[in-house]
Amino acid sequence: MSPTEYLRVGRLVSTHGIRGEVRILPDTDFPEERFAPGSQLLLQHPSLSEPLLLTVEKGRPHKNVWLVKFAEWSNINEAEPYKGGRLVVSIRDAVPVQEDEGEYYFYQIIGCDVFTTDGRHLGQVREILQLPANDVWVVRPKDKGKEILLPYIDDVVKQVDTEEKRITIEWMEGLE
Structure with missing residues:
Protein backbone atom coordinates (compact mmCIF):
# COMPACT_ATOMS: atom_id res chain seq x y z
CA MET A 1 0.00 0.00 0.00
CA SER A 2 1.20 3.48 -0.74
CA PRO A 3 1.39 6.10 2.07
CA THR A 4 -1.66 7.87 0.64
CA GLU A 5 -3.79 4.79 1.36
CA TYR A 6 -3.36 5.23 5.12
CA LEU A 7 -4.89 7.54 7.69
CA ARG A 8 -2.57 8.57 10.50
CA VAL A 9 -4.16 7.98 13.90
CA GLY A 10 -1.26 8.66 16.25
CA ARG A 11 2.44 8.95 16.94
CA LEU A 12 4.32 6.76 19.41
CA VAL A 13 6.15 9.37 21.48
CA SER A 14 7.63 7.32 24.33
CA THR A 15 7.36 4.27 26.50
CA HIS A 16 5.46 4.18 29.81
CA GLY A 17 6.59 1.85 32.54
CA ILE A 18 8.41 -1.44 32.02
CA ARG A 19 5.58 -3.70 30.78
CA GLY A 20 5.51 -2.49 27.15
CA GLU A 21 2.94 0.28 27.49
CA VAL A 22 3.51 3.31 25.26
CA ARG A 23 2.43 6.94 25.08
CA ILE A 24 0.54 7.79 21.91
CA LEU A 25 -0.08 11.36 20.77
CA PRO A 26 -3.42 10.96 18.94
CA ASP A 27 -3.94 12.33 15.41
CA THR A 28 -7.55 11.22 15.21
CA ASP A 29 -10.96 12.54 16.16
CA PHE A 30 -11.86 8.99 17.25
CA PRO A 31 -9.25 7.95 19.86
CA GLU A 32 -11.81 5.99 21.89
CA GLU A 33 -12.39 3.73 18.89
CA ARG A 34 -8.83 3.57 17.57
CA PHE A 35 -7.25 2.73 20.95
CA ALA A 36 -10.02 0.41 22.19
CA PRO A 37 -9.14 -3.20 23.11
CA GLY A 38 -9.05 -5.39 20.03
CA SER A 39 -8.38 -2.55 17.58
CA GLN A 40 -5.66 -3.27 15.05
CA LEU A 41 -3.23 -0.56 13.98
CA LEU A 42 -0.24 -0.53 11.67
CA LEU A 43 3.06 0.88 12.92
CA GLN A 44 5.26 2.68 10.38
CA HIS A 45 8.85 3.28 11.45
CA PRO A 46 12.11 3.92 9.53
CA SER A 47 13.53 0.66 10.89
CA LEU A 48 10.67 -1.36 9.37
CA SER A 49 10.50 -2.34 5.70
CA GLU A 50 6.77 -3.12 6.06
CA PRO A 51 4.25 -1.75 8.56
CA LEU A 52 3.98 -3.82 11.74
CA LEU A 53 0.48 -4.99 12.71
CA LEU A 54 -0.31 -4.28 16.37
CA THR A 55 -3.40 -5.19 18.42
CA VAL A 56 -4.53 -2.92 21.26
CA GLU A 57 -4.78 -4.86 24.51
CA LYS A 58 -5.87 -1.82 26.51
CA GLY A 59 -5.84 1.94 26.14
CA ARG A 60 -6.76 4.96 28.23
CA PRO A 61 -6.44 8.74 27.99
CA HIS A 62 -3.75 10.35 30.16
CA LYS A 63 -3.31 14.13 30.02
CA ASN A 64 -2.77 14.97 26.32
CA VAL A 65 -1.75 11.42 25.27
CA TRP A 66 -3.16 7.91 25.29
CA LEU A 67 -1.45 5.14 27.21
CA VAL A 68 -1.71 2.02 25.10
CA LYS A 69 -0.62 -1.55 25.73
CA PHE A 70 -0.23 -3.65 22.60
CA ALA A 71 -0.64 -7.43 22.83
CA GLU A 72 2.58 -7.95 20.85
CA TRP A 73 4.81 -6.16 23.40
CA SER A 74 5.29 -7.50 26.91
CA ASN A 75 8.14 -5.26 28.07
CA ILE A 76 9.81 -1.91 27.50
CA ASN A 77 12.62 -3.42 25.40
CA GLU A 78 10.16 -4.56 22.73
CA ALA A 79 8.51 -1.12 22.47
CA GLU A 80 11.55 1.15 22.86
CA PRO A 81 12.98 0.74 19.30
CA TYR A 82 9.77 2.10 17.76
CA LYS A 83 9.63 5.48 19.49
CA GLY A 84 8.78 8.15 16.92
CA GLY A 85 6.80 5.69 14.81
CA ARG A 86 3.46 6.54 13.24
CA LEU A 87 0.31 4.53 13.85
CA VAL A 88 -1.96 4.30 10.81
CA VAL A 89 -5.03 2.49 9.53
CA SER A 90 -6.07 1.73 5.98
CA ILE A 91 -8.41 4.30 4.42
CA ARG A 92 -10.81 1.36 3.98
CA ASP A 93 -11.02 1.21 7.79
CA ALA A 94 -11.93 4.89 8.18
CA VAL A 95 -14.65 5.69 10.69
CA PRO A 96 -17.67 6.88 8.67
CA VAL A 97 -18.28 10.63 8.86
CA GLN A 98 -21.46 12.62 8.25
CA GLU A 99 -20.59 14.51 5.06
CA ASP A 100 -24.13 15.91 4.87
CA GLU A 101 -23.41 17.56 8.23
CA GLY A 102 -20.07 19.02 7.10
CA GLU A 103 -17.72 16.33 8.42
CA TYR A 104 -14.79 15.37 6.19
CA TYR A 105 -11.39 13.77 6.41
CA ASN A 134 -12.52 26.82 13.13
CA ASP A 135 -10.42 25.05 10.52
CA VAL A 136 -8.85 27.17 7.80
CA TRP A 137 -8.34 25.77 4.31
CA VAL A 138 -5.19 27.05 2.58
CA VAL A 139 -5.82 27.50 -1.16
CA ARG A 140 -2.93 27.84 -3.59
CA PRO A 141 -4.13 30.02 -6.49
CA LYS A 142 -3.91 28.66 -10.03
CA ASP A 143 -1.61 31.58 -10.94
CA LYS A 144 0.74 30.63 -8.05
CA GLY A 145 0.07 33.99 -6.36
CA LYS A 146 -0.52 34.63 -2.67
CA GLU A 147 -2.31 31.82 -0.82
CA ILE A 148 -5.93 32.33 0.15
CA LEU A 149 -7.03 31.40 3.67
CA LEU A 150 -10.63 30.17 3.73
CA PRO A 151 -12.31 29.79 7.11
CA TYR A 152 -14.39 26.62 7.17
CA ILE A 153 -17.64 28.31 8.19
CA ASP A 154 -21.15 28.21 6.69
CA ASP A 155 -20.96 31.85 5.51
CA VAL A 156 -17.98 31.00 3.26
CA VAL A 157 -18.11 27.30 2.30
CA LYS A 158 -21.37 26.69 0.46
CA GLN A 159 -20.89 23.24 -1.09
CA VAL A 160 -18.35 20.42 -0.89
CA ASP A 161 -18.43 17.62 -3.45
CA THR A 162 -15.78 15.09 -2.46
CA GLU A 163 -16.59 12.83 -5.42
CA GLU A 164 -15.92 15.62 -7.95
CA LYS A 165 -13.15 17.16 -5.76
CA ARG A 166 -14.96 20.52 -6.03
CA ILE A 167 -15.68 23.14 -3.36
CA THR A 168 -17.94 26.15 -3.91
CA ILE A 169 -17.49 29.21 -1.72
CA GLU A 170 -19.16 32.58 -1.27
CA TRP A 171 -16.46 35.20 -1.83
CA MET A 172 -16.26 37.64 1.07
CA GLU A 173 -14.31 40.86 1.48
CA GLY A 174 -11.01 40.22 3.24
CA LEU A 175 -10.33 36.69 2.00
CA GLU A 176 -7.41 37.82 -0.17
Whole structure:
Protein backbone atom coordinates (compact mmCIF):
# COMPACT_ATOMS: atom_id res chain seq x y z
CA MET A 1 0.00 0.00 0.00
CA SER A 2 1.20 3.48 -0.74
CA PRO A 3 1.39 6.10 2.07
CA THR A 4 -1.66 7.87 0.64
CA GLU A 5 -3.79 4.79 1.36
CA TYR A 6 -3.36 5.23 5.12
CA LEU A 7 -4.89 7.54 7.69
CA ARG A 8 -2.57 8.57 10.50
CA VAL A 9 -4.16 7.98 13.90
CA GLY A 10 -1.26 8.66 16.25
CA ARG A 11 2.44 8.95 16.94
CA LEU A 12 4.32 6.76 19.41
CA VAL A 13 6.15 9.37 21.48
CA SER A 14 7.63 7.32 24.33
CA THR A 15 7.36 4.27 26.50
CA HIS A 16 5.46 4.18 29.81
CA GLY A 17 6.59 1.85 32.54
CA ILE A 18 8.41 -1.44 32.02
CA ARG A 19 5.58 -3.70 30.78
CA GLY A 20 5.51 -2.49 27.15
CA GLU A 21 2.94 0.28 27.49
CA VAL A 22 3.51 3.31 25.26
CA ARG A 23 2.43 6.94 25.08
CA ILE A 24 0.54 7.79 21.91
CA LEU A 25 -0.08 11.36 20.77
CA PRO A 26 -3.42 10.96 18.94
CA ASP A 27 -3.94 12.33 15.41
CA THR A 28 -7.55 11.22 15.21
CA ASP A 29 -10.96 12.54 16.16
CA PHE A 30 -11.86 8.99 17.25
CA PRO A 31 -9.25 7.95 19.86
CA GLU A 32 -11.81 5.99 21.89
CA GLU A 33 -12.39 3.73 18.89
CA ARG A 34 -8.83 3.57 17.57
CA PHE A 35 -7.25 2.73 20.95
CA ALA A 36 -10.02 0.41 22.19
CA PRO A 37 -9.14 -3.20 23.11
CA GLY A 38 -9.05 -5.39 20.03
CA SER A 39 -8.38 -2.55 17.58
CA GLN A 40 -5.66 -3.27 15.05
CA LEU A 41 -3.23 -0.56 13.98
CA LEU A 42 -0.24 -0.53 11.67
CA LEU A 43 3.06 0.88 12.92
CA GLN A 44 5.26 2.68 10.38
CA HIS A 45 8.85 3.28 11.45
CA PRO A 46 12.11 3.92 9.53
CA SER A 47 13.53 0.66 10.89
CA LEU A 48 10.67 -1.36 9.37
CA SER A 49 10.50 -2.34 5.70
CA GLU A 50 6.77 -3.12 6.06
CA PRO A 51 4.25 -1.75 8.56
CA LEU A 52 3.98 -3.82 11.74
CA LEU A 53 0.48 -4.99 12.71
CA LEU A 54 -0.31 -4.28 16.37
CA THR A 55 -3.40 -5.19 18.42
CA VAL A 56 -4.53 -2.92 21.26
CA GLU A 57 -4.78 -4.86 24.51
CA LYS A 58 -5.87 -1.82 26.51
CA GLY A 59 -5.84 1.94 26.14
CA ARG A 60 -6.76 4.96 28.23
CA PRO A 61 -6.44 8.74 27.99
CA HIS A 62 -3.75 10.35 30.16
CA LYS A 63 -3.31 14.13 30.02
CA ASN A 64 -2.77 14.97 26.32
CA VAL A 65 -1.75 11.42 25.27
CA TRP A 66 -3.16 7.91 25.29
CA LEU A 67 -1.45 5.14 27.21
CA VAL A 68 -1.71 2.02 25.10
CA LYS A 69 -0.62 -1.55 25.73
CA PHE A 70 -0.23 -3.65 22.60
CA ALA A 71 -0.64 -7.43 22.83
CA GLU A 72 2.58 -7.95 20.85
CA TRP A 73 4.81 -6.16 23.40
CA SER A 74 5.29 -7.50 26.91
CA ASN A 75 8.14 -5.26 28.07
CA ILE A 76 9.81 -1.91 27.50
CA ASN A 77 12.62 -3.42 25.40
CA GLU A 78 10.16 -4.56 22.73
CA ALA A 79 8.51 -1.12 22.47
CA GLU A 80 11.55 1.15 22.86
CA PRO A 81 12.98 0.74 19.30
CA TYR A 82 9.77 2.10 17.76
CA LYS A 83 9.63 5.48 19.49
CA GLY A 84 8.78 8.15 16.92
CA GLY A 85 6.80 5.69 14.81
CA ARG A 86 3.46 6.54 13.24
CA LEU A 87 0.31 4.53 13.85
CA VAL A 88 -1.96 4.30 10.81
CA VAL A 89 -5.03 2.49 9.53
CA SER A 90 -6.07 1.73 5.98
CA ILE A 91 -8.41 4.30 4.42
CA ARG A 92 -10.81 1.36 3.98
CA ASP A 93 -11.02 1.21 7.79
CA ALA A 94 -11.93 4.89 8.18
CA VAL A 95 -14.65 5.69 10.69
CA PRO A 96 -17.67 6.88 8.67
CA VAL A 97 -18.28 10.63 8.86
CA GLN A 98 -21.46 12.62 8.25
CA GLU A 99 -20.59 14.51 5.06
CA ASP A 100 -24.13 15.91 4.87
CA GLU A 101 -23.41 17.56 8.23
CA GLY A 102 -20.07 19.02 7.10
CA GLU A 103 -17.72 16.33 8.42
CA TYR A 104 -14.79 15.37 6.19
CA TYR A 105 -11.39 13.77 6.41
CA PHE A 106 -8.45 15.99 5.47
CA TYR A 107 -7.55 13.70 2.57
CA GLN A 108 -11.02 14.33 1.09
CA ILE A 109 -10.53 18.12 1.11
CA ILE A 110 -6.84 18.51 0.24
CA GLY A 111 -6.50 18.64 -3.54
CA CYS A 112 -10.06 19.86 -4.17
CA ASP A 113 -10.55 22.70 -6.66
CA VAL A 114 -12.15 25.79 -5.16
CA PHE A 115 -14.65 27.89 -7.11
CA THR A 116 -16.68 30.96 -6.21
CA THR A 117 -20.47 30.88 -6.52
CA ASP A 118 -20.10 32.83 -9.78
CA GLY A 119 -17.84 30.10 -11.24
CA ARG A 120 -14.39 31.70 -10.83
CA HIS A 121 -11.66 29.08 -10.18
CA LEU A 122 -9.50 30.15 -7.23
CA GLY A 123 -7.09 27.22 -6.96
CA GLN A 124 -6.67 24.02 -4.94
CA VAL A 125 -6.75 23.29 -1.23
CA ARG A 126 -3.15 22.47 -0.25
CA GLU A 127 -3.34 22.35 3.54
CA ILE A 128 -5.77 22.53 6.46
CA LEU A 129 -4.93 24.52 9.56
CA GLN A 130 -6.69 23.49 12.76
CA LEU A 131 -7.31 26.68 14.73
CA PRO A 132 -9.32 27.10 17.94
CA ALA A 133 -12.27 28.92 16.32
CA ASN A 134 -12.52 26.82 13.13
CA ASP A 135 -10.42 25.05 10.52
CA VAL A 136 -8.85 27.17 7.80
CA TRP A 137 -8.34 25.77 4.31
CA VAL A 138 -5.19 27.05 2.58
CA VAL A 139 -5.82 27.50 -1.16
CA ARG A 140 -2.93 27.84 -3.59
CA PRO A 141 -4.13 30.02 -6.49
CA LYS A 142 -3.91 28.66 -10.03
CA ASP A 143 -1.61 31.58 -10.94
CA LYS A 144 0.74 30.63 -8.05
CA GLY A 145 0.07 33.99 -6.36
CA LYS A 146 -0.52 34.63 -2.67
CA GLU A 147 -2.31 31.82 -0.82
CA ILE A 148 -5.93 32.33 0.15
CA LEU A 149 -7.03 31.40 3.67
CA LEU A 150 -10.63 30.17 3.73
CA PRO A 151 -12.31 29.79 7.11
CA TYR A 152 -14.39 26.62 7.17
CA ILE A 153 -17.64 28.31 8.19
CA ASP A 154 -21.15 28.21 6.69
CA ASP A 155 -20.96 31.85 5.51
CA VAL A 156 -17.98 31.00 3.26
CA VAL A 157 -18.11 27.30 2.30
CA LYS A 158 -21.37 26.69 0.46
CA GLN A 159 -20.89 23.24 -1.09
CA VAL A 160 -18.35 20.42 -0.89
CA ASP A 161 -18.43 17.62 -3.45
CA THR A 162 -15.78 15.09 -2.46
CA GLU A 163 -16.59 12.83 -5.42
CA GLU A 164 -15.92 15.62 -7.95
CA LYS A 165 -13.15 17.16 -5.76
CA ARG A 166 -14.96 20.52 -6.03
CA ILE A 167 -15.68 23.14 -3.36
CA THR A 168 -17.94 26.15 -3.91
CA ILE A 169 -17.49 29.21 -1.72
CA GLU A 170 -19.16 32.58 -1.27
CA TRP A 171 -16.46 35.20 -1.83
CA MET A 172 -16.26 37.64 1.07
CA GLU A 173 -14.31 40.86 1.48
CA GLY A 174 -11.01 40.22 3.24
CA LEU A 175 -10.33 36.69 2.00
CA GLU A 176 -7.41 37.82 -0.17
